[in-house]
Each structure stands twice: as structure tokens, then as C-alpha cells.
Amino acid sequence: MSNSDFEPRIVAFLCNWCTYTGADLAGTSRIQYPPNVRIIRLMCSGAVDPVYVLKALLDGADGVLIGGCHPGDCHYQTGNYKARRRVAILKETLRQMGLEEDRLWLRWISASEGQRFADTITEMTAALKAMGPNPMRREWAV
Amino acid sequence: MARTPKVGVYICHCGINIAHTVDVEEVAGFAGRLPHVAVARHYTYMCSDPGQNLIKQDIEELGLTHVVVAACSPLMHETTFRLACQEKGLNPYQFEMANIREQCSWVHAAGPETTEKAKQLVASGVSKAILLEPLAEREAEVTPAALVIGGGVAGIHAALDIADAGFRVVLVERGPALGGRAMQLHKTFPTLEPVAGLIAPLIARLLGHPRIEVLTEAEVTEVSGYYGNFEIEVAIRNPQSAICNLQVGAIIVATGYDLFDPTALPEFGYGQYPEVITGMEFERLAAGGEITVNGKTPQDVVFIHCVGSRDAHRALPYCSRVCCMVTARQAHEIQQRLPEANVTVLYMDVRAFGKGFEEFYDEVRREGVLYRRANPSEIIRRGDKLIVRAEDTLLGEAVELPADLVVLAVGMTPRADTEKLAALLRLSRSPDGFFMEAHPKLRPVDTATGGVFLAGCCQGPKDIPDTIAQARAAAAAAMVPLMRGKVKVEAAVAFVEEELCAGCGVCAELCTYGALALHPVRGVMTVNPVLCQGCGACAMACPSGAMNLHHFTFDQVMAQVDTLVGHLS
Numbered sequence: 001m002s003n004s005d006f007e008p009r010i011v012a013f014l015c016n017w018c019t020y021t022g023a024d025l026a027g028t029s030r031i032q033y034p035p036n037v038r039i040i041r042l043m044c045s046g047a048v049d050p051v052y053v054l055k056a057l058l059d060g061a062d063g064v065l066i067g068g069c070h071p072g073d074c075h076y077q078t079g080n081y082k083a084r085r086r087v088a089i090l091k092e093t094l095r096q097m098g099l100e101e102d103r104l105w106l107r108w109i110s111a112s113e114g115q116r117f118a119d120t121i122t123e124m125t126a127a128l129k130a131m132g133p134n135p136m137r138r139e140w141a142v
Numbered sequence: 143m144a145r146t147p148k149v150g151v152y153i154c155h156c157g158i159n160i161a162h163t164v165d166v167e168e169v170a171g172f173a174g175r176l177p178h179v180a181v182a183r184h185y186t187y188m189c190s191d192p193g194q195n196l197i198k199q200d201i202e203e204l205g206l207t208h209v210v211v212a213a214c215s216p217l218m219h220e221t222t223f224r225l226a227c228q229e230k231g232l233n234p235y236q237f238e239m240a241n242i243r244e245q246c247s248w249v250h251a252a253g254p255e256t257t258e259k260a261k262q263l264v265a266s267g268v269s270k271a272i273l274l275e276p277l278a279e280r281e282a283e284v285t286p287a288a289l290v291i292g293g294g295v296a297g298i299h300a301a302l303d304i305a306d307a308g309f310r311v312v313l314v315e316r317g318p319a320l321g322g323r324a325m326q327l328h329k330t331f332p333t334l335e336p337v338a339g340l341i342a343p344l345i346a347r348l349l350g351h352p353r354i355e356v357l358t359e360a361e362v363t364e365v366s367g368y369y370g371n372f373e374i375e376v377a378i379r380n381p382q383s384a385i386c387n388l389q390v391g392a393i394i395v396a397t398g399y400d401l402f403d404p405t406a407l408p409e410f411g412y413g414q415y416p417e418v419i420t421g422m423e424f425e426r427l428a429a430g431g432e433i434t435v436n437g438k439t440p441q442d443v444v445f446i447h448c449v450g451s452r453d454a455h456r457a458l459p460y461c462s463r464v465c466c467m468v469t470a471r472q473a474h475e476i477q478q479r480l481p482e483a484n485v486t487v488l489y490m491d492v493r494a495f496g497k498g499f500e501e502f503y504d505e506v507r508r509e510g511v512l513y514r515r516a517n518p519s520e521i522i523r524r525g526d527k528l529i530v531r532a533e534d535t536l537l538g539e540a541v542e543l544p545a546d547l548v549v550l551a552v553g554m555t556p557r558a559d560t561e562k563l564a565a566l567l568r569l570s571r572s573p574d575g576f577f578m579e580a581h582p583k584l585r586p587v588d589t590a591t592g593g594v595f596l597a598g599c600c601q602g603p604k605d606i607p608d609t610i611a612q613a614r615a616a617a618a619a620a621m622v623p624l625m626r627g628k629v630k631v632e633a634a635v636a637f638v639e640e641e642l643c644a645g646c647g648v649c650a651e652l653c654t655y656g657a658l659a660l661h662p663v664r665g666v667m668t669v670n671p672v673l674c675q676g677c678g679a680c681a682m683a684c685p686s687g688a689m690n691l692h693h694f695t696f697d698q699v700m701a702q703v704d705t706l707v708g709h710l711s
Contacts, residue, residue, distance in 0.1 A: 011706055016217075017590055018570070024215045027244025028582075035250040035259045038266065038706045039241070041216070042694055043634075047678025052699055059707040072565050075590065076677035077654045086682075111570045111590070112578055118249065 008062035008128035010037040010121070013052060015045045017075035018110050019067025025114030033118040034125040037065070045069070045106075046079025050090050053104060057094070060137035063103045063128045065120070070108040080108065100131055147272040148180045150206040151264060152197060153242075154188035154213035160243050163252040164260045169212065169242075172261045178272050180204050188213050194226040201230040208232075208271040212240035212264045217581075233276030235633060235693055240267035262706055269705040273698045277633040282672050284370040284391040284623045289314065291362055291563070292396035294322020295606055296598025296613040298344050300394045303617035305353040309624050312388055313348070314376055315358045316559075320345045322398050323599075324606060328425040331471040331605075332502030357386065365393075365566045368655075368675060369593035370629040391629075392593045392620035395577060396613060397563060399554040399599040402450035402458060409520040410449060410550055417528055418521060418548045420449075421465065424472050433479060440483060440546035443476050444530050445469045446518055447489040451553035460574050462553030462603040466493045469551045470503050473511040486543055488516040488532055496605065516541065521548060554603040567594050576602045587616040593629070595619050634693035635674040636681060640666045642688035649680035649689050 014020040020041050026033065042048060045068025053064050066087060068080040084106065091101040105124055109117050151173040155161035166184040174182035181200055185193050188211055200206055209232065211223050216239040224234035242260040250256040286309050290301045293315030301311045319325070327337040348354055357378060364375035367389075374388040401422055404412040412418045417435050419427065427433055433440070447469060450457035466489075473485050492513065494503040507513055516532040523529070530543040556575035564571055568591045570578040577600050580588035587595050597613035598604060604612065623629045636649075636657070643666040650658040650667065657673035658680060660666070667689065678691040690696055 009707070011703060021217060021570075021590075024217060024241075024244040027215070027248040030248055032251070033249055035246075035255045038259070038262055039245055040266070040699065040702050040706070041241075042678065042699070043691070044677040044679065047682050047691065047694065049682045049696060049699070051696075052703055055700060056703050056707055059704070061707050073568075073570065075568050076675060076679065077568070079677050079679055082652065082679055082682075112573050 006129060006133055008036050008125055008133075009060070010063040010065055010124060010128070011056040011061045012037050012039045012065040012067060013042055013045070013048045014039055014067040015069060015075070015079070016041055016043045018069035018073065019045075019107070019117065021111035022067070022109045022113045022117040025111065026118045027114075029114045031114055031118040033121040036125045037121050044074070044076050044079035045083035046074070046076065046081075048083055048086070050086060050093070053090055054093070057099060057103060057134065058136055060134055062131075062134045063105065063124055065124060066104070066106045067109050067117070067120075068106070070110055073110065099134070099136065102127065102131065103134065145207055147178045147207045148205060149176075149178050149208045149210060149268055149271055150197065150200045150204065151176070151179055151182040151210045151212065151268060152188050152193070153182070153184040153264070154193070154211065155184065155186045156213060156243055156247075157186065160213070160247040163247040163250060163256050164242060165257040168257055169260050169264060173212075173264050173268065176265055176268050179268060180206060189219050189222050194223070197223070197226050198230045201227065201232050206232065208236045208238070208274060210238050210240060210264065210267045210271045212242045212260065212267065214243040215239075215241045215245070234279075235277040236271070236274045238267045238271040238274060240264045266702045266705045269701040270698045273695065273701055274693070277692055279633045280631040280671060281628040282370050282631045284627055284629055285372075285389045286624050286627065287311065287388075287390045288392045288394060288620050288624065289362075289372070289374055289388060289390040290394045290396060292322070292398055292598070292600070293317075293320040293356065293358070294396060294398045294598065295324045295341065296398070296600075296609045297322070297394070297396035298341075298348050299610050299613040300396060300597050300617040300620075301348060301354055302344070302351065303614055304621060304624070305351050307621055307625070309353065309621070311354045312390065313354060313356045314360045314362055315356065316361055318359050318380075320348065320356070320358070326422060326425060328429040329471060329475070331467040332498045334471065360386070362563070362566060368673075369591075370623055372593065391624050392595065393567065394595050394597055394613075394616050394620055395563070395567065395569070395600055396597040396616075397557055397560070397600040399603065400557050402552040402555050404449050404550050404552050406457060407450060410446070410518070410548075411521040411528075412550060415521065415523065415528055415548075417546060418550065421468055421472065421549055421551050424549045428472070428475050433476070435547045438546070439480060442484045442527070442544045443473075443486070443547045443549070444543055444545040445473055445485070445487040445549045445551065446530070447487065447551050449550040449552045452490065458553055458555065458574070460553075460603070461493065463493070464603060464605045465551035465553060467496070467499055467502070467605070469549070470494075470506045470511075472549060474506045474509065477506070477509045477511055484512070485510070486512045486514055488514055488518055488530070490515070490517070514541075521545075554599055557600065560600070567591060569594065572602070574602065576600060587612055587619050593620075593623065631672055632674075632676045634676045634691065635671045636669045636676070636678070636689060636691050638667050638669060639688045639690065640664065642686045643667055644686055644688070646685065648683050648685065652679045652683050654679075
């Protein structure tokens with residue numbers, strides 16, 4: 001597959017209070033972004049089990065986005081800090097597995113940042129296009 | 143699970159909002175072929191009565207165990223459909239929503255990719271739905287008291303309404319006096335009544351109310367607990383400084399606004415020329431007897447609109463809604479009291495949208511106030527006069543206006559302590575920095591934090607009647623739990639699978655709410671479902687997979703990932 005016709009597949013785990021609502025605002029504001037993302041709603045970015053991320057990447061998703069509240073704004077006070085520490089370790093794990101660590105993005109996007117959410121998806125889609133398909137997709141094929 | 147799941151899937155057209163970009167018929171056909179799906183339909187408006195009836199009928203006739211509606215955001219209509227399910231005896235937690243409007247049809251162009259995305263979101267929803275289990279909704283007792291933060295017009299009205307309804311209210315005001323910004327205003331617009339005369343009786347009633355406790359020079363320093371039972375710490379910072387602990391069931395935030403500081407725009411010479419003052423300073427000048435500047439009666443008075451407002455590049459991008467009419471009232475005051483003076487208003491647009499506003503604006507112009515559409519560039523001194531340089535944007539030429547007094551109509555800004563309070567109360571802020579309401583159209587006084595409501599200018603610029611309307615609406619909203627005496631407690635809380643739990647306590651260390659404790663006999667963790675807020679941090683951290691979060695279980699999320707990634711290839 002050449003990189004030009006490669007459409008990256010992004011799974012996004014978004015916290016209910018900030019980034020999921022921000023993604024809704026992108027919708028109500030009709031801000032367009034590439035249809036490459038599939039959103040899973042969780043209550044908090046601190047509830048993203050590393051296994052969710054690893055499963056998505058090992059099964060062949062090209063990128064994973066974790067979206068949470070800005071530091072200090074977490075609805076549950078400290079969930080986003082927990083997510084931040086976990087992502088740091090996950091990136092190390094990805095490197096050890098031979099996967100590009102930049103397939104995993106963590107972004108703080110508030111409920112009022114619809115534009116920022118759309119921009120993030122646009123940027124991430126472009127970055128993953130440049131990076132190319134997840135090598136796991138081929139390795140896991142029978 | 144006792145029975146094999148039997149899922150009903152309903153694709154909403156939302157008029158053309160979804161149907162215009164998503165092939166809803168194709169999505170319904172696809173959904174009908176998914177495992178465990180007994181019926182898949184599409185309909186114009188699922189939230190309408192006929193739409194909901196489709197669901198209710200299918201629950202009855204087909205014995206559905208789970209329902210998936212693919213429509214708008216769950217933040218919009220989840221409650222609507224949960225209630226429809228509940229009416230036909232289906233547990234509301236066996237309902238799932240696929241967001242194919244805000245997160246699909248509204249953000250992508252019409253085409254096969256958009257329909258494909260909608261299908262996958264539906265498949266993801268169904269794969270989660272078949273694993274959803276019925277949950278029991280619990281209720282918690284409500285402390286029959288309210289906290290009002292801010293002693294301005296909004297806070298006073300909210301406090302009086304709640305107290306009049308029979309509940310105890312504690313009003314915390316940061317400053318030494320009550321009445322807020324309104325007490326600094328000279329007169330109302332367009333009705334020209336002295337503001338202090340309107341507010342003073344309200345303050346007297348507030349202070350004399352048997353159910354209202356007023357704490358001035360006091361600040362909320364700590365908020366814990368949850369909807370119905372908040373624990374508040376207030377620091378009183380006067381000579382008898384003290385720490386006060388309160389228990390309340392609801393909180394109203396009515397902290398008001400700050401004013402834009404015009405020193406940020408040096409071309410106006412504010413702080414440099416004593417003859418340049420803000421609109422708020424004019425109020426003091428007008429209330430203080432004879433109007434003089436440097437000991438003399440001003441002959442030429444220039445008002446400048448939108449100082450710092452509607453200027454996304456250098457100052458505030460938004461309109462403060464009140465300055466046009468405040469300026470008209472101030473120009474009227476000068477015209478009445480100094481009939482010899484030349485009064486000019488330099489404006490960008492005049493926004494006279496309220497009841498009686500346009501009529502008042504017309505009257506002020508008839509009195510002789512000159513309105514000139516102009517873009518001011520700088521203020522300089524020439525002799526004993528100031529000169530306002532501007533571009534007349536109707537004539538397209540540069541003009542110079544002599545002035546003895548220049549009044550800058552500065553807009554409203556979020557209070558400097560907004561960020562601190564937002565963190566304490568877990569509130570979001572709009573792009574303009576003011577506190578954000580739960581929904582810009584439908585929930586203007588609620589916030590994302592249950593039991594916390596907004597009133598007045600802390601949510602955005604408002605005039606006095608709009609502030610009072612929102613304050614009384616917030617009071618009414620806060621009284622709902624107070625009157626009922628009970629609030630629904632989140633059912634989607636953490637739970638423990640005891641046979642897997644080693645009692646290591648990692649989860650308890652992570653829990654912000656102190657909801658987890660080691661069972662003294664069984665040696666496993668226990669969850670206090672009233673304290674648990676359902677964030678899921680414990681479930682994610684449990685090394686043995688014993689901790690889990692209802693409605694967002696490990697298996698449910700993994701099923702969604704599996705479906706989405708599987709369908710992607």
C-alpha cells in the first residue's frame with residue numbers, strides 16, 4: 001500500500017467531561033475533520049486501561065488518541081495526571097515492542113475547544129499518513 | 143447473563159441532520175445483520191413521540207433485552223431514551239447510544255466514508271450493549287441548605303428565593319460590602335432609576351432574613367462531597383478571621399465580573415490623561431454632584447464604544463452587551479445636566495436589542511447627542527484640550543474631535559479568580575474565560591458538575607434584568623433537589639469481584655473520594671457506592687482485574703475496541 005492512498009485508522013478514548021464534549025462542540029459548530037477517527041466514550045482519561053491501547057495497536061489500529069481535561073481541570077480532580085503517567089510508560093512499552101511511540105497521542109482538550117479537537121484529528125491523520133500503516137497489521141495477518 | 147441478548151437498533155435521521163450525510167437506510171440494513179440484533183429501524187426523529195413509541199412497541203412485542211439508538215450525542219438525549227426503556231420495564235442501563243450526529247454527520251461530508259463510520263459506531267455500540275447489565279439506581283439524602291458564592295445582584299436574588307422557599311442559605315461574599323458592581327452604578331438604563339435605591343432594600347431583606355447567613359470578607363477555600371451533600375470550607379478574612387465548615391445540598395456561583403483594563407490599549411491614554419476615564423468611573427463622577435473635570439465644567443465630551451471589546455487580535459473578542467446602553471444613558475445624563483456641552487459618541491455598531499433600548503437610543507439622539515460611526519486611533523493633548531483622532535467610517539475620512547472629558551466604554555471580563563474557583567468546583571470555562579453552562583441552548587444555568595448552578599455575569603456579560611432572571615432560574619434549579627430531599631446517585635460506580643481481589647489496596651490509594659476500604663474480615667476491597675463518583679481510576683489500576691466500573695467494564699470497552707479495529711481492516 002502506498003502512503004498516498006493509505007487512510008489511517010484512529011481509535012480515540014475520550015473523557016466524558018472535556019474531550020468528548022469538545023468533540024460534540026466541533027459537531028454543533030460544524031467544524032469539518034477527516035473521518036478517520038472512531039471515538040469510545042469513557043468517564044475519565046484516568047480510566048484508560050493500558051490494555052485498551054495495546055489491544056487497539058496490536059489489532060492493527062494505526063493510532064490511538066487519549067483525550068482528557070487540561071491539567072487542573074479534571075472532573076475527578078486527578079484522573080488526567082494518572083493518564084499522563086500511564087502514557088509515559090506506555091510509550092516506553094511501544095518502543096520495546098518495535099512500534100513508533102508517536103502512534104499514541106495524549107491531548108488535553110476542554111469542552112469548549114471544538115476547534116482544537118478537529119485540529120488534533122486533522123494533524124494526527126496527517127502525521128499517521130506520513131508514518132505509514134501500523135506494521136502490526138501485516139505481522140498479524142495469517 | 144440470564145437470557146440471550148435481543149437488541150433493537152434505531153437509526154435517527156434527525157430530519158436531514160444525519161440523513162443528509164449518512165445513508166441511514168444502509169446503516170439500518172447493516173445493523174440488522176449484526177449478531178444478536180433482533181430488529182433495526184430508521185426513523186425521521188427518534189426523540190419524537192412516534193420515534194420513542196417504535197422502541198417501546200418493540201420492547202413489548204419482541205421482548206428486547208437491550209436498545210441502541212444511533213442519533214445525537216448521549217449528552218443530548220440519553221436520558222430521553224433511558225426513560226422510554228424504563229417505561230416498558232427495561233432497565234435504563236441496558237440502553238446505549240451511538241453518536242452519529244455531533245461526531246459523524248455534522249463533521250464529515252456526505253459520502254461512503256461517513257456512512258462507513260456511522261456503521262462502525264453503531265457496531266461498536268451494539269457490541270457494548272449486549273454486555274450491558276441492569277443497574278439499580280440509588281438515591282442519597284440531600285442536605286436541605288444551599289451555598290451562594292457572591293453577594294451581588296445575582297447572589298442576593300438567588301439567596302432570597304431559596305430562603306423564602308424555606309431552606310437555609312449561606313451567602314459568601316469576598317468583599318466587605320453587599321450589592322456587588324451594581325452598587326457602583328449611578329442609574330439603570332433605559333429606566334433611569336438610581337441603582338442603590340433598588341438594591342438597598344434587597345440587602346436589608348437579605349441581612350434580616352431568618353434563614354440566610356451572610357459571611358462577608360470570606361472566601362470558599364475547599365469543596366468536597368457531591369451533589370446533595372457538599373462539604374464547604376470558608377475562610378473568613380476579617381479581624382475575627384476564622385475557618386467555617388458548611389454542609390449544603392446545592393451551590394450557586396454568582397461571582398460576577400471584572401472590567402477590562404484600558405491601560406492595555408495605550409492609544410487611549412488612560413492613566414496618562416486625567417480627563418480619560420472609564421464608564422464605571424463616570425458613574426462615580428455623575429453620582430457625586432456637579433460634573434467637573436480639573437475643576438471646570440466640560441464643554442466637549444466624547445464617549446468611545448467597544449474599548450477592548452470585539453477585538454480578537456488585541457483584546458476581548460466578544461461583545462459585553464451592556465456598554466452601548468450604559469453609554470447612551472451616560473450621554474443622556476451629560477446632555478441633561480450640561481445642556482451647553484457637545485456630546486459625541488464614537489461607535490462601531492449600536493446594539494440596542496432589549497426591551498425599550500431602541501426607543502431610548504432614539505430619544506438620546508433626538509436630545510442632541512451626536513452618534514458618529516468611527517474608529518478611534520489615538521488621543522493626544524493639544525493646549526488645554528484633548529484631541530480624539532479617529533477615522534469616520536461612514537465618511538471614510540480622518541477626523542479630530544476636541545474633548546475635555548473622554549469616557550471609555552470598557553467591557554466585562556471574567557474575574558481574576560475565575561480559574562481558582564473553576565478548579566475548586568470542577569467547572570469548565572468557555573473560550574471567553576467565563577464559567578461554562580452545561581449546554582449553550584438548553585441548560586443555561588446548569589454546569590457539568592451536578593448540584594452547581596450559575597447565575598449572573600460569571601457566566602457571561604448581562605444587564606441587571608437578565609442577571610436576575612438567571613439568578614432566579616438557578617435558585618429554582620437548586621431547589622429541585624432541596625425540595626425532593628433526595629438525589630439520584632450515579633449507578634455506574636465501581637465494583638469488586640471478590641474472588642480476584644488480593645486486598646492490596648492500590649485502588650484505595652488512587653481513589654480521590656475515599657470510596658474504597660479493605661474489608662476487615664474478608665480481606666478484600668469494598669466500594670462505598672455513595673462516595674464513588676464512577677471515574678474508573680481504581681479499575682484501571684487493579685493488578686488482578688478485580689476492580690471494575692459498572693457500565694464501562696473492561697469487557698465492554700474491549701468489545702468496542704475489538705469491533706472498531708476489526709471493522710477497520
